[in-house]
Amino acid sequence: MTFDVKAIPLVANFNQMMAQREGAMVHGIILGIFCLGFGIFLALTELATHNSIADRAMEDRQNSLGQVIPKTIHDNNPVLDTLTLKDDEGEDLLIYRARQNGQVTGVAYEVHGSGYAGRMKFMLGVDAEGKVLGVRALSHKETPGLGDKIETKKGDWILQFVGLSIGNPPLEKWKVKKDGGKFDQFTGATITPRGTINAIRSGLEFFAANRAQLLEVK
Amino acid sequence: MSQAATATISGPFAHNTNTVQRTMFTVVLALSPATLFNLYLFGWPSIFLFAVTIGACLATEAISLLLAGRPLWRTLTDGSAILTGWLLAMTLPPWAPWWIGVLGAVIAIPLSKQAFGGLGQNLFNPAMVARVALLVSFPVVMTAWIAPHPLFSDHSPSVQQSVAITFGGEMPDGVTAATALGYVKTELSRGVPVAESLTEYGRDTTLTYTPDLMDLATGYKPGSLGETSAVLILLGGLYLMRRRIITWHIPVTVLGTLFVMGTIFNLVDSSRFAPGLFHVFSGAAFLGAFFIATDYVTSPVSEKGQIIFGIGVGLLTWVIRTFAGYPEGMAFAVLLMNSVTPIIDQYTRPRLFGRTRKGEPLPIKVSP
Amino acid sequence: MATPSYGRIARDGLWDNNGVIAMLLGMCPTMAMTTSATNGLGMGLATAVVMAASNFMVAASRNYITREVRIPVYILIVAANVTFVDLTMNAWMHELYKVLGLFIPLIVSNCLPLARLESFASKEPVMPALMDGIFMGLGFTLALTLIGAIREITGAGTLFADASLLLGPAFKFMEMRIMPADMGVLMMILPPGGFLVTGFVVVGKRLIDIRTGKGIQMSGAHSV
Amino acid sequence: MQEYILLMVGAALVNNVILARFLGLCSFMGVTTRIDTAIGMGLATTFVITVSSMGNWAVEQYLLEPYHLGYLRTVTFILVIAGAVQFTEMTVRKVSPPLFQMLGIYLPLITTNCAVLGVALLLVEGKMTFIAATVFAFASSLGYSLVMVIFAGLRERLALSEVPQLFAGPPIGFIVASLLALAFLGFSGISTT
């Protein structure tokens, strides 16, 4: 049995229009049909992948939070346990909370400092006592080979902050050695570490200032 | 006396005595006082680096010429490769390791000059391309300025030590020092006002050497291998002007613009902006104005064009020094203005005799 | 134009008419995605998939597309394919996606796929069009990997760093350190290095073509 | 005001579309043999980038965001750009025939110029306000035009010099572009925030 598409009236009509190539609408219809087709195609793809992608995104966020909040100290999903506060500049700051048995055992939030080539973003994890649980660079534009040693991939420098808090070392030692502080700068690059230290310090100060709200059990 | 039936060369049959070679070696001569002073000031390591850089420039030029199948001797002795090497060396940190000089030569000669077809064809100043490429690639090595260690003085490194410094890459501890520009810049980045850091610069005890005002003027201060002595560079520059190798247009506009920008902004906000004189007398401003921005090949040919070029170099130097990440802006400013030189050339051609600026014949004016 | 043989298509795509080093198309990803060999490889492969699919679709529907809406339809097809690749990789090849994810939307704005649609797929039958897409894509991959490798070795001292993230743990062996990191010439992984290496790769192709007796194909003969 | 100036300097010089962001390179290598053409291309592209960015901003704001259609971004943006090019062509032709004479021939080229899409995507990424987005788009395209014209000037001079055969054409073009990018690195570190 043969089936001739051209037998369908609409297709025949369309073919005729195509043949004449007249009327502005024909182009609109062609493009429209393609859009319709690909729209359906993409919408279906999206439908099919939607949940999967959301899961992956959740995993990703859990994993990255996991780097600044150890899995061992919580039994909840910090990604979903969030709180919004105003930071020093009055911007909304999203805070992830880790809980063990309902008690807040740690929080994580973004802090930022200015580096050699612009803003550097970090995720800072702080435990209930105000000690650093972990810091990771989220994004920065520092020079490869110089400033990028703040990444864990390129060095251990950023790991040294774990366990530190305001007071340990004392506030005036939260500086690079060059400025009379406790922390090493990188050879030939002082600005990046300086910005990083500032970011962590102000993050800890934020914790201190908002401690009650942060640890409040709801 | 008989000549070929056709005389093959059209006139004129008189030429001045100037040649490319003479021009280049005059510039070398003009550079010598400042160079000798700095070689003395920074000792054997700087002498080694200087020799290596020039030698490498000559060697890479020779190799490029051989590969291109061009005549060797004449081009090699025209002095341009020596001058490029010389100027490159003068902008390097004095105790930089030998490979900095060699790599610089590879960038300056084969890449920035010979790939374009050799002398006169390049679009960017070879020495500055090399310097900037090195700075961008090796920021640590390229910003390791050292305190003066005059030859024959007590703390000058011996020849053996110097060999270790230049060829072994063993930088001794406690010799580095900040240049005034670098110092002000880093201090500013931690919020110290310029005026304060300027006075601090002379007193900062964490620096191994801090020049006083007199030192700043004579050039007894940290800096690159050839830039520290504004006075001697000025002397060389004036000699070049006298010999009509360069004209006043570029040096005066570069330094003038730098001074004017510095002064105006310093008056507006002295905590943020360094004074004009500071800009003019620190870093490579003099070297750049007299010897680098004036490079014939990469600057405009007409006097009007040179004025625009000079203002551009001064302005960009100030902008980069003041706002950008690098402490010294002269090299970048020169390269940036090199890139617009063809456009400047196109729009600053002299007016043709008997024509308007647009090229139309002038209207007829009759004598009164 | 007679449809070229598959051999011809392969040779053109991989070398003679290579999208990057002969036609100088798709320059943007070439510069942006070649800071390492792995990035180049990943970008190249993703582009190859999109090119093959787009070429196929355009060749199949070429008779229904009017001249006036030709370009929007082609771009639409490329964009749809890119989005499809983007979504499916995100969902089901997530590890790979994390490496390539950033680059994928950029394929839309690469002029090479579009150029092949215009000049090949819109005129040829489905199968040759598909092959053209595949080989042009592979040629693109080859060029990007080569440029990426040169930049990575000279700039960072490594080769195929993180290849195992892209290709799976089995490819860990590819990750090499050629020289210590502090010997890297930073400029090579910064923008100037991209232009420089691409220029020298074109010179390299010329040298090889001269050796094999093809002579310098003066692409862009008018330019200089 | 100051933030807009910084935004403009950042978009035009520090993160130049061509030299730092690597967008629109094909036209950079292709349409820069003469200063005149580079100027024309620059003007036309500036126009299209600015107009289409406004359109794309609206699409993002009123369609993609509210209905969670982020996955359709590339597709819709491309359609908007194609439309903007066509719209530009029609209006320019109607409003100013001389301008059309000058720019008309460049317009079809621009649809396939990835600087246009690239700038639009950057706007979304930066979550800018309408005015900031417009300023950013305009400054970016200005930076594009600037580099196009500079490069065309350099190539015009290159055409009169004696480049060795092996390097003549694209290779020396790439080398020049490389050195130009190197010079533009001088602007890096200018804080634009």
Next chain:
Amino acid sequence: MKLFPIRGGIHPDYHKELSGECAIETLPLPTRLYLPVQQHIGAPAEILVSEGETVKKGQLIARRQGQISAPHHAPTSGTVIAVTEVPAPHPSGLSQLTVVLEPDGHDEWVTTLPEPIADPFAVPAEVLAERVADCGIVGMGGATFPSAVKLQLGIRHRIDTLLINGAECEPYLTCDDRLMREHADEIIDGARIMAYALGAGRIVIGIEENKPQAIAAITVAATAFPQLEIAALPVKYPMGSERHLTLAITGLETPARKLTADLGVVVHNVATARAVYQAVRFGRPLITRVVTVSGEGIRTPKNIEAPIGTQVNDLIAFCGGFAQRPERIIQGGPMMGTPLPNLDVPVVKGTSGILALTAAEINDRPSDPCIRCGSCVNICACGLTPVELAARIRHDDLEGATKLGLLDCVSCGSCSWVCPSHIPLVHYFNYAKGALAAQDREQRKLERTKTLVEANTARQERLAAQRAAARKPKAAPGGEVSA
């Protein structure tokens, strides 16, 4: 007097001391004289004599052809021994039709010389112009443009100033200097006659400051005439160029593609003025000229009044021959002169100097690449960019070079002189100007061919139609074909 600055210019070594103090000597009659038909700009003259004919001094031997042309006269009495192709004093070494005259030694004037004009200021201007034309006077400042044509400018233009060009800015040359020192009266009389013919009320004699004696002599001779002014010009090459002289003295810039006459200014050389004096006051045609023979290659440099047609050989022999091997023999000055292919070429009306220059004087060397020093741009008195022009010409972009003003270049040679890379810039320009002219000729020929072809086809068609018409009634008579 107040002078106006001119752009650019150079200060070459002048070497005028070689011959500056040598009074003009008269050359003894040579054994042969060679008189080419073309010694001027315009159409070649038409030869009136044939082999074997005897001629008298001053006799017309070739008459002018057309508007812009000049006649030639026998410089002495003798026999025409040949009318043949002889190498021209031209760098190409090509030949041109030449009358070869063997002097008989009597130096006998022809009897039919035109009558002296006793009071030139009482005759109509046309009569004077006619006399200048008949006497074969052409511009002796180098351009050899027929002077009569310039004298008639007063008819179509309002001329208010006559500039007498005594700048002599070319190095080595001293012929004008000597002429001004020794014949100031004649020059001034000639200038006054020309001014009268032009209707110009003002005469300015421009002399470079490095010729103080000439300035003094002219000043003395000019005191009687209030309409005469003397301008002591700064020493700067190319001050003698017509347009630049006009600018320096009057402050008027001659528009491109226009003549100074459009500004009311006419420029004549001092030697031209003297030739006019002789033609008008004595009816004598232009048959001799003062030639500077100089250069380190010449044993005793001299200023020689020589008959037109004297071979360069004879002049050099008169100066004691060569002192050292010259690198080149130049006709004219070193800046704008042309190299001679050999020494067997004649002195013509425009030959102001014969220079035997040594390699050291020329100081040429193989060229280096252009280092874009900009000297050429800054010294070009015409505001050109020689560096870019030459680059365009080298890349065969003649059109681009023309747009940059190639045709406004006066070939003064300053740019080549100053170039540290010794790039033959002027050679490039000369080549390009020649090539453009050749293209032009070809274009004109092409157009001519096109019209001829059209005419031919039209005629063929007409003939065919006629034949067809003729064939109808009766068979056409074949045979004759018209050319």
Next chain:
Amino acid sequence: MLTAVGSLTAMGIALGGLLGVAARLLAVEEDPLEQELQAMLPGSQCGQCGFVGCAQAAVALAKGEAPVTLCPPGGKAVAEQLAKRLGVSVDLSEHAAQVPMYAVIDEALCIGCTRCVKECSVDGIIGTSKMMHTVLAETCHGCGKCAEACPTEAITMVEIPRTLATWHWPKPNAKHIH
């Protein structure tokens, strides 16, 4: 899902319509040759040929203002195709400079047959039947047709000699400059 498909389709239709309207309103008379040539070009609009795009390149090709080898992306194949369509040869060796010639009739051999006269399309040959013929040098444009027609081979084509009026300085030896 519906919004996605719906809005995309709507945009498509709108844009398509716009393009259609534009195509109609702005229809430009296109030279069929240009269109044909443009179809042969790759259409990548890359501009490497020195024109802004293929359309402009095609226009220039049609006018004969651009060489068929203009298009680097198209490579040899396109060049050959263009050459075939335009009926030109791609072999560059054919472009060798031709020296202008003119015809000279050897008077001793001329039999006055007038065949050459009939051949000459510019009336450059004078003479009547049975009389010896000569060529007007300044009229002859060197086509050589008369030489072919001459039965006695009396006509030879010679280079136009240089005279003082046509001589000009040669181009300086390129070796002077690197």
